[in-house]
Amino acid sequence: MADRRVLMLTGVLLAAALLFLTWHLREPVGFILSLRAGKLAALILVGAATGAATVQFQTIVGNRLLTPGIVGFDALFIFLQTMLVLVLGGVGFTQLHPNLTFLGETALMTGAALLLFHILLRRGAEDIARMVLTGIVLGLLLRGLSDFAQRLLDPSEFSILQFVTFASFNSVETANLGVAGGLIALAMLGALRLAPSLDVAALGRPVARGLGLGYDRVVMQALALVAVLVSAATALVGPMTFLGLIAASLAREVVPENRHALLLPAAAVIGAITLVAGQFLFERLLGQQGALGVVVEFLGGLLFLALVFGRRRL
Numbered sequence: 001m002a003d004r005r006v007l008m009l010t011g012v013l014l015a016a017a018l019l020f021l022t023w024h025l026r027e028p029v030g031f032i033l034s035l036r037a038g039k040l041a042a043l044i045l046v047g048a049a050t051g052a053a054t055v056q057f058q059t060i061v062g063n064r065l066l067t068p069g070i071v072g073f074d075a076l077f078i079f080l081q082t083m084l085v086l087v088l089g090g091v092g093f094t095q096l097h098p099n100l101t102f103l104g105e106t107a108l109m110t111g112a113a114l115l116l117f118h119i120l121l122r123r124g125a126e127d128i129a130r131m132v133l134t135g136i137v138l139g140l141l142l143r144g145l146s147d148f149a150q151r152l153l154d155p156s157e158f159s160i161l162q163f164v165t166f167a168s169f170n171s172v173e174t175a176n177l178g179v180a181g182g183l184i185a186l187a188m189l190g191a192l193r194l195a196p197s198l199d200v201a202a203l204g205r206p207v208a209r210g211l212g213l214g215y216d217r218v219v220m221q222a223l224a225l226v227a228v229l230v231s232a233a234t235a236l237v238g239p240m241t242f243l244g245l246i247a248a249s250l251a252r253e254v255v256p257e258n259r260h261a262l263l264l265p266a267a268a269v270i271g272a273i274t275l276v277a278g279q280f281l282f283e284r285l286l287g288q289q290g291a292l293g294v295v296v297e298f299l300g301g302l303l304f305l306a307l308v309f310g311r312r313r314l
Contacts, residue, residue, distance in 0.1 A: 242300020
């Protein structure tokens with residue numbers, strides 16, 4: 001039955017994608033379709049990567065309230081963008097090759113995350129709580145450094161920085177879609193291969209080790225996949241902290257079984273549906289161009305508060 005639900009979600013995504021592509025389609029059809037197809041690809045890639053990464057991260061840390069953004073991915077992205085604008089200037093930053101910028105940012109964020117995971121978990125995966133707390137502190141530090149550096153920018157450079165640090169699907173570089181798609185597809189395949197081990201890891205470290213699972217190895221593999229997925233999605237469109245929380249929470253409602261072979265694709269498809277349907281609503285029906293990222297973060301924040309207060313009542 002759960003398999004059927006995942007298939008139904010996929011059908012909803014296909015219907016939403018078709019509606020997004022063909023709604024009020026006018027001449028020149030080919031040109032408009034190419035623009036919409038590029039935006040649609042970005043929406044699906046980011047939604048799928050963020051949803052799947054959040055399910056894995058929540059399983060590893062044993063907490064359904066946390067997202068990978070808590071480790072500092074978003075703060076690192078903003079810091080990198082700020083340093084690039086500060087060092088290169090507004091003109092130099094805009095002249096960077098899109099592929100070079102995307103690959104550099106993805107590599108730096110992934111490398112920084114893996115280094116953090118390796119240093120903090122080298123004594124074993126029981127240090128997950130220390131890793132999360134360290135990520136929060138590092139995120140606050142990077143945000144403070146970014147705020148200080150932004151005060152050194154002139155108004156024109158600051159406006160460029162604001163444009164690139166807010167999640168937007170209206171300025172996605174189509175040249176990056178192929179590279180991002182390849183990275184995300186490989187990481188998703190790796191996550192699906194790891195799904196049976198994640199099922200056991202979700203039982204907790206003592207139980208998982210008692211059942212013969214190499215828990216520490218599985219944790220590092222899962223965190224590496226999370227780092228790739230979140231880094232690629234963030235470098236492509238910008239930070240979206242609470243999108244993963246929405247996708248993962250809804251996926252656990254649709255697929256209540258703790259089977260990651262179903263949870264991962266369900267979260268990926270729900271994340272994609274959230275972005276495609278949201279972009280269609282705001283762009284096609286309401287005529288708004290930059291509202292989706294703000295609204296997703298607002299709704300995700302409300303969901304986070306609802307989950308927190310719901311747990312307190314329990």
